[in-house]
Amino acid sequence: EPEVTQTPSHQVTQMGQEVILRCVPISNHLYFYWYRQILGQKVEFLVSFYNNEISEKSEIFDDQFSVERPDGSNFTLKIRSTKLEDSAMYFCASSEGVRDHEQYFGPGTRLTVT
């Protein structure tokens, strides 16, 4: 069964460093999302991406964040200068469509900023 994959599973970085989180969505999916979950809290929407552009972003998704689909398979989230409060689990999700379609989530990348 096709699944969303994410790498790395765990990333440790120092404050101020740039990180890139990678996702490979399910191959026939057209809509892509990033969410984050601070430990013990709820899952929060960051950004949605369709047709090679951002379709919506949350207040969390400030200028330090960017997303890219550099080729036909990868979908990346970049954090330019990490802060302690960026420590969280980051989930990528993809969906074949939007109406009557569910989002399938990857296993997540745990980002720890020290």
Add this chain to the structure above:
Amino acid sequence: AQKVTQAQTEISVVEKEDVTLDCVYETRDTTYYLFWYKQPPSGELVFLIRRNSFDEQNEISGRYSWNFQKSTSSFNFTITASQVVDSAVYFCALSEAEADSSYKLIFGSGTRLLVRP
């Protein structure tokens, strides 16, 4: 404003008990979707069900059942004859479907279910 409320932070039951997880949502849209996801201790998010706002029929899948009531803006989830493997955090989520929507998911804060042997 869109909002999902899961008032039960944590529920503990003994195996084989039935348990209901509550979910109340707020939206101004007339077209929307409701979801339940399971997050086991391993951390991944597992899709359980999707309902659209025009379909108020209750659904049963094995030991799981869902009760959608638009009149009370609720979408409750019942596990019958709970098992230890049901122990997880369960999230209810809302997706609005009006024009220009990105269909992002708005999650509740989750209910941690502990099923004791």
